[in-house]
Amino acid sequence: MNKPMAGLLNSNDIIDRVFEHIDNGTTDLGETVWKEPVDHYDSRLRFDQEIALLRRRPVVFCPSALIPEAGSFVSRTAAGTPLLVVRDNDLQVRAFINACRHRGMKVASGEGCTRTFSCPYHGWTYNLDGSLRGVPGAAAFPGLEQETAGLKELFAVEKGGLVYVQQEGTPQLETLDTALDFFEPSQQVFHQSHTIDEANWKLLTETLLEGYHIKSLHRESFYPFGLDNVNVVESFGQNSRVVYP
Structure with a gap:
């Protein structure tokens, strides 16, 4: 035994x-x-x-292979929070709350590849690094500090072919020390299916x-x-x- x-x-x-x-x-x-x-x-x-607890720990969000190039993104809800993960122009992985800083509308849906993110409600746009890019009728927001009005960024890191995101608290890096290397860099996503039960x-x-x-x-x-x-x-x-x- x-x-x-x-x-x-x-x-x-x-x-x-x-x-x-x-x-x-x-x-x-x-x-x-x-x-x-x-x-x-x-x-x-x-x-x-x-x-x-899930929000205070690095949790697997998606395979790195889902975001292979600059502008590739994945958006979905994790632990009750709408999240957006994107590979920026420097090929670094970034994670954000998927909510426009104006009225909270989602700026991305599903998966894809883009140069910018645009809110469908009032048209505010954001760069791949989350910074605020443009505000239609900006003169109507005289007190807006554009450099601090970007998407709310979260801790994100890649390890073993997976993207981990931590939503709250100090990054718990020690929890990743024993994380397995699941996928090789050369691997690609061949097929996806989603079922909600x-x-x-x-x-x-x-x-x-x-x-x-x-x-x-x-x-x-x-x-x-x-x-x-x-x-x-x-x-x-x-x-x-x-x-x-």
């Missing part, structure tokens, strides 16, 4: 560990049985605390973190090609990796 380990195995060691479990009829187990209170799944207070994300995520259900739930599909209840669990920093063959 093996316990989850700290650190990460290489591919060959993972395979060896899987075969060891197969030979011994075992799987990685925790030190104790884990019991999760039901209100951790539906408590509004806990949900608000979790959203606040009305479901509790925790239940969905937990289903993907164990292979205990393979035989009973996937008997007519995945099970003939996969093994039931054989898991290799590794922890690193604030993260974990679960492998089931």
Whole structure:
């Protein structure tokens, strides 16, 4: 019986560990049985605390390959906040609150490539570095300090082919020390699909973190090609990796 380990195995060691479990009829187990209170799944207070936590940590926003050149951008909502990530003219990744500084209208939608961002409400425009570029009828705003009226910028960094964004607080760089290098610079996005399901994300995520259900739930599909209840669990920093063959 093996316990989850700290650190990460290489591919060959993972395979060896899987075969060891197969030979011994075992799987990685925790030190104790884990019991999760039901209100951790539906408590509004806990949900608000979790959203606040996500805003205070660097969280994966998109693959670097989605913004390959100057002007490439991705906009979407993360932890309840509309965000905009763009590669500027110096090829640096920048992240902003996706809201015009005039009346809060989104200045970008979806993904694409552009030279500037323009608010569809009153036409205020912004450069790729977030600075305010132009204001129609600027004479009507005599007190406007253009150099401080750019898009609100957030901390953003690239690591291992992924873009991380932190919305609030001092950048938690130490949390990225153990972040894995997922993608090579030469890799590209081949296809995307988006599905929105009305479901509790925790239940969905937990289903993907164990292979205990393979035989009973996937008997007519995945099970003939996969093994039931054989898991290799590794922890690193604030993260974990679960492998089931």
